[in-house]
Amino acid sequence: MVLAIYNFYVFDRRGVCLFYQEWSREHNPLADNPDEDAKLVFGLLFSLKQLGRKFSPGSGATTNAGDAPDTRGNMTSFSTNKFTLHQYETASGLRFVLNTDKCNSQICKNIQETLRSTYADLYVHMVVRNPMFTPGEPIENPSFRKKLDAMMVGMAKRF
Amino acid sequence: MSRNQRLGESCYNDLEKINAELFTLTYGALVAQLVRDMEDVDKVNAKLDEMGHNIGLRLIDELLAKSGIARCGSFRETADVVSKVGFKMFLNTVPNVDNWNERGTECTLVFDDNPLEDFVALPSSCAGLKYSNVLCGVLRGALESVHLAVACEIVSDALKGDPKTEIRMSLKHVIEDEAGEDYRED
Numbered sequence: 001m002v003l004a005i006y007n008f009y010v011f012d013r014r015g016v017c018l019f020y021q022e023w024s025r026e027h028n029p030l031a032d033n034p035d036e037d038a039k040l041v042f043g044l045l046f047s048l049k050q051l052g053r054k055f056s057p058g059s060g061a062t063t064n065a066g067d068a069p070d071t072r073g074n075m076t077s078f079s080t081n082k083f084t085l086h087q088y089e090t091a092s093g094l095r096f097v098l099n100t101d102k103c104n105s106q107i108c109k110n111i112q113e114t115l116r117s118t119y120a121d122l123y124v125h126m127v128v129r130n131p132m133f134t135p136g137e138p139i140e141n142p143s144f145r146k147k148l149d150a151m152m153v154g155m156a157k158r159f
Numbered sequence: 160m161s162r163n164q165r166l167g168e169s170c171y172n173d174l175e176k177i178n179a180e181l182f183t184l185t186y187g188a189l190v191a192q193l194v195r196d197m198e199d200v201d202k203v204n205a206k207l208d209e210m211g212h213n214i215g216l217r218l219i220d221e222l223l224a225k226s227g228i229a230r231c232g233s234f235r236e237t238a239d240v241v242s243k244v245g246f247k248m249f250l251n252t253v254p255n256v257d258n259w260n261e262r263g264t265e266c267t268l269v270f271d272d273n274p275l276e277d278f279v280a281l282p283s284s285c286a287g288l289k290y291s292n293v294l295c296g297v298l299r300g301a302l303e304s305v306h307l308a309v310a311c312e313i314v315s316d317a318l319k320g321d322p323k324t325e326i327r328m329s330l331k332h333v334i335e336d337e338a339g340e341d342y343r344e345d
Contacts, residue, residue, distance in 0.1 A: 013304075013336070014337070014338060014339035015338040015339050015341065015342055016339060016341075039341060039342065042338070042342075043338070043342060046336070046338055046342075049336070050336075090220070090223055090224075091223050091228070091229060091230050091305050092219050092220055092223060092304040092305055093304070093305075093306070093336075094220070119220075119224055120224035120225070123220065123224075124220050124221055124224045124225075128217045128220045128221060129217075129221075135216050135217070
C-alpha cells in the first residue's frame with residue numbers, strides 16, 4: 001500500500017511560508033492564490049496552539065522570570081474524515097507541515113520522524129549552511145526540493 | 160558528568176572539524192580588516208555584534224537539530240546548555256556559568272580558554288576594541304530564536320590584562336509567539 005501525500009509547507013516563526021511543495025491536490029479552491037492558502041494554514045496552526053495552551057490541564061502561569069513559554073499547546077497532528085495534517089515544530093519556531101491521506105497513530109509517529117529528519121538533515125545542511133540564504137526569505141535551493149521530494153516519496157512507499 | 164556535558168561531548172565528536180589555528184587566524188584577519196576599514200573601534204564593536212547576531216540565528220538550528228534538545232524549562236537550564244553544549248560544539252571550550260543574580264535572570268560566562276584570542280595582542284590604538292564581541296552577538300541571535308531576548312556584554316577581557324574573559328548575559332524578557340505583519344487584521 002502507498003500512502004497518499006498531498007502537500008508540504010515550511011513556515012518560519014512569524015508565519016512566512018519559506019517553502020511549498022505539492023504532490024497531489026485534487027481540490028484547491030485557492031489554487032490561484034497560494035499566499036492566501038499558506039496564510040490560512042499557518043493561521044490555523046497558530047490559533048490551535050493558542051487554544052491548546054488555554055485548554056491544556058495544569059497551570060499555565062510561568063512562575064520564574066526566566067521560564068520559557070510552555071509547550072503544552074504543541075500539536076503534532078490532526079485528522080478529518082479525509083486527511084491528516086502533520087506538524088513538526090522546532091524550538092526555534094520553524095514549522096514543517098505535511099498533509100497526507102488519513103492515517104493511524106503508528107504512521108503518524110513515523111511521519112513525525114521523517115519531518116524531524118527534513119529539519120535535521122535537509123534544512124540544516126542545505127538551507128542554514130547555505131551562505132546565500134537569508135533567514136525569513138523563501139528557500140530557493142533546487143536541490144532542497146529534489147532531496148525533499150525523494151525523501152517524501154520514499155517514505156510514502158514504505159507504508 | 161552531567162547530562163548536558165555528555166550531550167556536548169557527543170555532539171562535538173559528531174561534527175566535522177577544522178584546524179583551530181586556521182580558524183583563529185581567519186577571525187583575526189577579519190577583525191584587523193574591519194579595524195582598517197572602519198577606523199573607529201566603536202563601529203567595529205557594533206559590526207562584530209551584528210555579524211555575530213546573523214551567525215547566531217543560523218547556529219541555533221544546527222544546535223537544536225544535532226543535540227535534539229527540545230526546550231529548556233528555565234534560564235538557568237538555558238545557560239547550562241549554552242555553555243556545555245553550544246560552546247562545546249562550536250568552539251570546543253566550556254565557559255563556567257557563574258555569578259547568578261537572585262532572580263535567575265543574569266549570569267556571567269567565564270572563559271578559561273577563548274580560542275578566538277589565541278595569538279592576539281591589542282595595539283594601544285585599539286584600547287576600546289571588544290575583540291571577541293562576535294560572541295555576544297551570537298548569543299543574542301541564537302537565544303532570540305528560542306524566544307529569549309538577552310543582552311550580552313564583555314565585562315572583563317583577558318586581552319586587556321584581566322585574568323579571564325567574561326561575558327555578562329542578562330535576560331530582558333521572554334518573547335511571546337507572534338505572527339508577522341501579514342496576519343494583522345486590517
